[in-house]
Amino acid sequence: xxxxxxxxxxxxxxxxxxxxxxxxxxxxxxxxxxxxxxxxxxxxxxxxxxxxxxxxxxxxxxxxxxxxxxxxxxxxxxxxxxxxxxxxxxxxxxxxxxxxxxxxxxxxxxxxxxxxxxxxxxxxxxxxxxxxxxxxxxxxxxxxxxxxxxxxxxxxxxxxxxxxxxxxxxxxxxxxxxxxxxxxxxxxxxxxxxxxxxxxxxxxxxxxxxxxxxxxxxxxxxxxxxxxxxxxxxxxxxxxx
DNA sequence: CGCCAGGTTGTTG
DNA sequence: CAACAACATGGC
Numbered sequence: 001x002x003x004x005x006x007x008x009x010x011x012x013x014x015x016x017x018x019x020x021x022x023x024x025x026x027x028x029x030x031x032x033x034x035x036x037x038x039x040x041x042x043x044x045x046x047x048x049x050x051x052x053x054x055x056x057x058x059x060x061x062x063x064x065x066x067x068x069x070x071x072x073x074x075x076x077x078x079x080x081x082x083x084x085x086x087x088x089x090x091x092x093x094x095x096x097x098x099x100x101x102x103x104x105x106x107x108x109x110x111x112x113x114x115x116x117x118x119x120x121x122x123x124x125x126x127x128x129x130x131x132x133x134x135x136x137x138x139x140x141x142x143x144x145x146x147x148x149x150x151x152x153x154x155x156x157x158x159x160x161x162x163x164x165x166x167x168x169x170x171x172x173x174x175x176x177x178x179x180x181x182x183x184x185x186x187x188x189x190x191x192x193x194x195x196x197x198x199x200x201x202x203x204x205x206x207x208x209x210x211x212x213x214x215x216x217x218x219x220x221x222x223x224x225x226x227x228x229x230x231x232x233x234x235x236x237x238x239x240x241x
Numbered sequence: 242c243g244c245c246a247g248g249t250t251g252t253t254g
Numbered sequence: 255c256a257a258c259a260a261c262a263t264g265g266c
Contacts, residue, residue, distance in 0.1 A: 065246090170247095
Protein backbone atom coordinates (compact mmCIF):
# COMPACT_ATOMS: atom_id res chain seq x y z
CA UNK A 1 0.00 0.00 0.00
CA UNK A 2 1.29 3.40 -0.98
CA UNK A 3 1.97 5.82 1.81
CA UNK A 4 -0.33 8.79 1.73
CA UNK A 5 1.50 11.83 3.00
CA UNK A 6 -1.55 13.98 2.36
CA UNK A 7 -3.00 12.30 5.45
CA UNK A 8 -0.77 14.54 7.54
CA UNK A 9 -3.17 17.45 7.08
CA UNK A 10 -6.13 15.18 7.55
CA UNK A 11 -4.80 13.80 10.83
CA UNK A 12 -4.56 17.32 12.18
CA UNK A 13 -8.17 18.08 11.24
CA UNK A 14 -9.40 14.91 12.90
CA UNK A 15 -7.43 15.50 16.10
CA UNK A 16 -8.45 19.13 16.29
CA UNK A 17 -12.10 18.24 15.72
CA UNK A 18 -11.89 15.56 18.40
CA UNK A 19 -9.90 17.31 21.13
CA UNK A 20 -10.05 21.02 20.27
CA UNK A 21 -7.47 23.69 20.95
CA UNK A 22 -4.80 22.63 23.45
CA UNK A 23 -3.25 26.06 24.11
CA UNK A 24 0.26 24.80 24.71
CA UNK A 25 2.77 25.56 26.29
CA UNK A 26 1.53 25.56 29.92
CA UNK A 27 2.61 28.35 32.26
CA UNK A 28 2.50 28.19 36.04
CA UNK A 29 -0.14 30.44 37.60
CA UNK A 30 -1.28 30.26 41.22
CA UNK A 31 0.81 27.15 41.76
CA UNK A 32 -0.59 25.13 38.91
CA UNK A 33 -0.13 24.61 35.19
CA UNK A 34 -2.35 26.82 33.07
CA UNK A 35 -2.90 26.32 29.37
CA UNK A 36 -3.54 29.92 28.45
CA UNK A 37 -6.22 30.82 25.91
CA UNK A 38 -4.38 33.77 24.46
CA UNK A 39 -0.94 32.22 24.27
CA UNK A 40 -0.93 31.08 20.71
CA UNK A 41 -1.63 34.60 19.55
CA UNK A 42 0.84 36.68 21.49
CA UNK A 43 4.55 36.66 22.09
CA UNK A 44 5.60 35.68 25.58
CA UNK A 45 7.40 38.07 27.89
CA UNK A 46 10.97 37.39 29.03
CA UNK A 47 9.90 35.67 32.21
CA UNK A 48 7.63 33.33 30.34
CA UNK A 49 10.33 32.57 27.80
CA UNK A 50 12.68 31.56 30.59
CA UNK A 51 10.00 29.49 32.27
CA UNK A 52 9.20 27.63 29.05
CA UNK A 53 12.89 27.02 28.33
CA UNK A 54 13.51 25.60 31.78
CA UNK A 55 10.27 23.63 31.62
CA UNK A 56 11.44 22.07 28.36
CA UNK A 57 14.52 20.76 30.17
CA UNK A 58 12.59 19.61 33.23
CA UNK A 59 10.12 17.57 31.21
CA UNK A 60 12.79 15.52 29.44
CA UNK A 61 11.73 11.89 29.64
CA UNK A 62 9.36 12.70 32.50
CA UNK A 63 5.66 13.44 32.72
CA UNK A 64 4.54 17.04 32.99
CA UNK A 65 3.21 16.50 36.49
CA UNK A 66 6.70 15.86 37.81
CA UNK A 67 8.25 18.68 35.80
CA UNK A 68 5.45 21.07 36.76
CA UNK A 69 6.01 20.51 40.46
CA UNK A 70 9.60 21.57 40.05
CA UNK A 71 8.57 24.66 38.12
CA UNK A 72 6.06 25.57 40.81
CA UNK A 73 8.78 25.36 43.44
CA UNK A 74 11.15 27.45 41.38
CA UNK A 75 8.48 30.06 40.83
CA UNK A 76 7.32 30.08 44.47
CA UNK A 77 10.84 30.76 45.60
CA UNK A 78 11.26 33.49 43.01
CA UNK A 79 14.08 31.64 41.28
CA UNK A 80 12.90 31.99 37.69
CA UNK A 81 15.39 34.73 37.12
CA UNK A 82 18.67 34.78 35.21
CA UNK A 83 20.85 36.34 37.92
CA UNK A 84 19.44 34.27 40.74
CA UNK A 85 19.80 31.03 38.80
CA UNK A 86 23.30 32.05 37.85
CA UNK A 87 24.29 32.44 41.48
CA UNK A 88 22.42 29.53 43.06
CA UNK A 89 24.42 26.51 44.20
CA UNK A 90 24.13 23.55 41.85
CA UNK A 91 23.21 21.29 44.75
CA UNK A 92 20.52 23.62 46.00
CA UNK A 93 19.01 23.85 42.53
CA UNK A 94 19.12 20.08 42.12
CA UNK A 95 17.30 19.62 45.39
CA UNK A 96 14.54 22.05 44.41
CA UNK A 97 13.88 20.31 41.08
CA UNK A 98 14.05 16.83 42.60
CA UNK A 99 10.54 15.86 41.47
CA UNK A 100 11.40 16.12 37.80
CA UNK A 101 13.84 13.21 37.98
CA UNK A 102 17.46 13.21 36.73
CA UNK A 103 17.72 16.26 38.94
CA UNK A 104 21.51 16.42 39.04
CA UNK A 105 21.76 16.44 35.27
CA UNK A 106 18.85 18.81 34.86
CA UNK A 107 20.27 21.28 37.39
CA UNK A 108 23.47 21.30 35.36
CA UNK A 109 21.53 21.82 32.15
CA UNK A 110 19.65 24.76 33.63
CA UNK A 111 22.94 26.28 34.74
CA UNK A 112 24.33 25.85 31.23
CA UNK A 113 21.40 27.50 29.52
CA UNK A 114 21.71 30.40 32.00
CA UNK A 115 25.41 30.64 31.13
CA UNK A 116 24.43 30.73 27.47
CA UNK A 117 21.97 33.58 28.05
CA UNK A 118 24.55 35.55 30.02
CA UNK A 119 27.52 34.95 27.73
CA UNK A 120 25.98 34.66 24.26
CA UNK A 121 22.81 36.73 24.64
CA UNK A 122 24.31 39.50 26.81
CA UNK A 123 22.09 38.43 29.67
CA UNK A 124 18.91 39.17 27.74
CA UNK A 125 16.93 36.11 26.67
CA UNK A 126 15.11 38.23 24.07
CA UNK A 127 18.31 38.41 22.03
CA UNK A 128 17.78 34.86 20.80
CA UNK A 129 15.13 36.37 18.52
CA UNK A 130 17.76 38.38 16.69
CA UNK A 131 19.05 35.19 15.08
CA UNK A 132 17.35 33.46 12.20
CA UNK A 133 15.91 30.01 12.78
CA UNK A 134 18.99 28.15 11.61
CA UNK A 135 21.41 30.11 13.77
CA UNK A 136 19.19 30.13 16.84
CA UNK A 137 18.82 26.36 16.54
CA UNK A 138 22.55 25.77 16.06
CA UNK A 139 23.34 27.83 19.12
CA UNK A 140 20.83 26.13 21.37
CA UNK A 141 21.88 22.69 20.15
CA UNK A 142 25.48 23.43 20.99
CA UNK A 143 24.56 23.63 24.68
CA UNK A 144 25.16 20.37 26.55
CA UNK A 145 21.83 18.85 27.54
CA UNK A 146 19.75 20.55 24.87
CA UNK A 147 18.86 18.02 22.21
CA UNK A 148 16.61 18.53 19.22
CA UNK A 149 13.25 18.09 20.90
CA UNK A 150 14.10 20.37 23.80
CA UNK A 151 15.60 22.90 21.42
CA UNK A 152 12.63 22.91 19.07
CA UNK A 153 10.16 23.15 21.96
CA UNK A 154 11.93 26.28 23.13
CA UNK A 155 12.05 27.72 19.62
CA UNK A 156 8.41 27.01 18.79
CA UNK A 157 6.68 27.70 22.09
CA UNK A 158 8.82 30.39 23.69
CA UNK A 159 10.29 32.25 20.72
CA UNK A 160 7.72 31.91 17.94
CA UNK A 161 10.05 30.20 15.48
CA UNK A 162 8.25 28.06 12.90
CA UNK A 163 9.62 24.58 13.56
CA UNK A 164 7.84 21.28 14.13
CA UNK A 165 8.70 19.23 17.21
CA UNK A 166 9.34 15.51 16.85
CA UNK A 167 9.06 13.54 20.09
CA UNK A 168 8.67 9.86 20.88
CA UNK A 169 4.90 10.16 20.62
CA UNK A 170 5.15 11.61 17.12
CA UNK A 171 7.51 8.86 16.01
CA UNK A 172 5.33 6.15 17.47
CA UNK A 173 2.08 7.52 16.05
CA UNK A 174 3.42 8.18 12.56
CA UNK A 175 5.07 4.79 12.51
CA UNK A 176 1.93 2.95 13.54
CA UNK A 177 -0.18 4.90 11.12
CA UNK A 178 2.20 3.91 8.37
CA UNK A 179 3.65 7.27 7.39
CA UNK A 180 7.22 6.46 8.40
CA UNK A 181 9.12 3.23 8.98
CA UNK A 182 10.54 4.42 12.28
CA UNK A 183 14.20 4.46 11.36
CA UNK A 184 14.19 8.01 9.96
CA UNK A 185 16.33 10.72 11.48
CA UNK A 186 14.69 13.39 13.61
CA UNK A 187 15.07 16.07 10.94
CA UNK A 188 13.78 13.80 8.16
CA UNK A 189 10.51 13.31 10.02
CA UNK A 190 10.38 17.00 10.84
CA UNK A 191 10.85 17.97 7.20
CA UNK A 192 8.18 15.52 6.11
CA UNK A 193 5.59 16.98 8.44
CA UNK A 194 6.67 20.54 7.73
CA UNK A 195 6.30 19.92 4.02
CA UNK A 196 2.76 18.61 4.34
CA UNK A 197 1.14 20.54 7.20
CA UNK A 198 0.05 24.17 6.88
CA UNK A 199 3.04 26.42 7.53
CA UNK A 200 1.37 28.16 10.43
CA UNK A 201 2.79 28.53 13.91
CA UNK A 202 -0.54 27.91 15.60
CA UNK A 203 -0.95 24.70 13.60
CA UNK A 204 2.55 23.54 14.57
CA UNK A 205 1.87 24.24 18.23
CA UNK A 206 -1.54 22.67 18.31
CA UNK A 207 -0.56 19.68 16.18
CA UNK A 208 2.25 18.68 18.50
CA UNK A 209 0.04 19.12 21.57
CA UNK A 210 -2.74 17.11 19.93
CA UNK A 211 -0.34 14.26 19.14
CA UNK A 212 0.73 14.15 22.78
CA UNK A 213 -2.90 14.16 23.87
CA UNK A 214 -3.92 11.37 21.51
CA UNK A 215 -0.90 9.32 22.46
CA UNK A 216 -1.67 9.52 26.16
CA UNK A 217 -5.22 8.34 25.55
CA UNK A 218 -4.92 5.85 22.67
CA UNK A 219 -1.53 5.55 21.01
CA UNK A 220 0.23 4.48 24.17
CA UNK A 221 3.19 2.14 24.28
CA UNK A 222 0.58 -0.54 24.66
CA UNK A 223 -1.97 0.79 22.19
CA UNK A 224 -5.61 1.23 23.13
CA UNK A 225 -7.27 1.55 19.73
CA UNK A 226 -10.87 1.37 20.89
CA UNK A 227 -12.58 4.61 19.85
CA UNK A 228 -9.34 6.06 18.51
CA UNK A 229 -10.27 8.93 16.20
CA UNK A 230 -7.55 7.89 13.75
CA UNK A 231 -8.66 4.27 13.48
CA UNK A 232 -9.83 4.54 9.87
CA UNK A 233 -6.55 5.74 8.43
CA UNK A 234 -4.22 3.82 10.74
CA UNK A 235 -2.36 0.79 9.42
CA UNK A 236 -1.41 -0.48 12.83
CA UNK A 237 -4.10 -3.17 13.13
CA UNK A 238 -3.40 -4.37 9.61
CA UNK A 239 0.34 -4.48 10.22
CA UNK A 240 0.06 -6.41 13.44
CA UNK A 241 -1.85 -9.27 11.84
C1' DC B 242 6.15 -4.98 42.48
C1' DG B 243 6.86 -3.36 37.32
C1' DC B 244 6.09 -0.10 33.76
C1' DC B 245 6.00 4.36 31.92
C1' DA B 246 6.68 9.35 31.24
C1' DG B 247 6.40 15.65 26.24
C1' DG B 248 15.18 13.02 26.23
C1' DT B 249 20.20 13.50 26.00
C1' DT B 250 24.71 12.02 26.28
C1' DG B 251 28.46 8.79 26.39
C1' DT B 252 30.32 4.20 25.40
C1' DT B 253 30.95 0.10 22.74
C1' DG B 254 31.02 -3.41 18.89
C1' DC C 255 26.06 3.75 12.60
C1' DA C 256 23.13 0.93 16.10
C1' DA C 257 22.51 -0.73 20.39
C1' DC C 258 22.94 0.01 25.01
C1' DA C 259 23.76 2.20 29.58
C1' DA C 260 23.24 6.01 32.77
C1' DC C 261 20.51 9.41 34.61
C1' DA C 262 15.79 9.26 38.82
C1' DT C 263 11.18 10.83 40.39
C1' DG C 264 6.23 9.89 40.93
C1' DG C 265 1.66 7.91 39.32
C1' DC C 266 -0.86 3.90 38.61
